[in-house]
Ligand code: CXF
């Protein structure tokens with residue numbers, strides 16, 4: 001069915017940064033060419049939603065509909081959409097995979113150049129919005145997904161069709177967070193059997209890195225966090241040793257990891273989003289082959305600085321990993337297969353589930369560090 005009519009539905013709108021989302025009636029325009037309109041069935045809260053919810057500038061980005069980790073069913077499709085049809089179960093993904101540009105055609109990149117990943121404010125292809133409030137005023141999009149609404153419109157390049165038999169409150173985790181961590185270990189770092197891994201930050205992403213490293217056969221997975229309460233739970237994700245970075249006295253955490261590993265970990269992952277921790281991670285990845293993978297998101301103006309001799313003499317590398325380096329259309333099916341084969345364990349990431357009307361509770365839980373993934377049922 002080609003969508004022609006607008007839909008009136010409920011959405012949780014961010015009207016003011018940092019203030020509770022407002023559940024209100026909105027109008028969702030029909031999908032345009034190469035777009036699909038999706039009925040969201042489940043969405044989960046990612047820390048990036050919280051980060052951008054709090055953000056006061058640049059101004060003009062509210063009102064907007066946040067949310068980007070989700071799953072849904074295609075309600076209608078725009079012109080020139082042949083890849084999916086009404087009724088298909090799909091995962092929206094904030095990174096596009098157009099299948100045509102140099103990056104999408106290369107196995108080495110997941111950074112589509114035709115529809116480069118953007119945070120706001122509109123649809124990726126033309127920049128306009130498909131959302132209006134009941135007064136006819138525009139509501140902006142977020143990360144090309146905007147899933148905190150019963151219906152959203154997403155570009156076909158940002159949509160992956162999946163097997164409808166997979167439980168939605170599990171599959172949605174691959175739309176962002178868990179995929180990002182698992183991918184960082186599997187695709188970006190390419191962790192191999194027997195390696196030693198150090199993970200800075202044991203939130204959902206750090207634990208997903210641990211899960212990925214475990215699947216890749218890492219034999220030592222060292223988790224680093226300031227909160228020792230996280231250590232017990234982290235064992236379930238494959239973490240084998242812990243370092244409480246708050247109780248090291250005069251020592252830097254890198255020094256401790258270097259001692260524990262006799263010269264550094266093979267792979268270090270920064271999953272907090274603090275430039276200073278990227279330096280620590282780099283300082284304790286092994287000379288000769290160590291890789292430091294930057295997964296956490298710091299402030300836009302945060303900078304990294306390394307002495308050129310330090311880099312030159314030690315032969316280490318540092319890599320950025322957006323969405324775990326995963327190519328949405330070819331790699332997510334692999335992760336879904338790992339899940340159905342009971343290799344990739346998704347259940348343990350879901351610590352809470354709430355109804356759509358309680359979406360603000362999910363924000364509180366995540367901010368208080370009480371949950372990993374909170375699934376929101378529409
Ligand atoms: C993030 C990655 C960095 C920019 C914002 C979105 N990914 C998902 O949460």
Ligand code: ZN
Pocket residue numbers: 046047048049068069176177
């Ligand atoms: Zn996210």
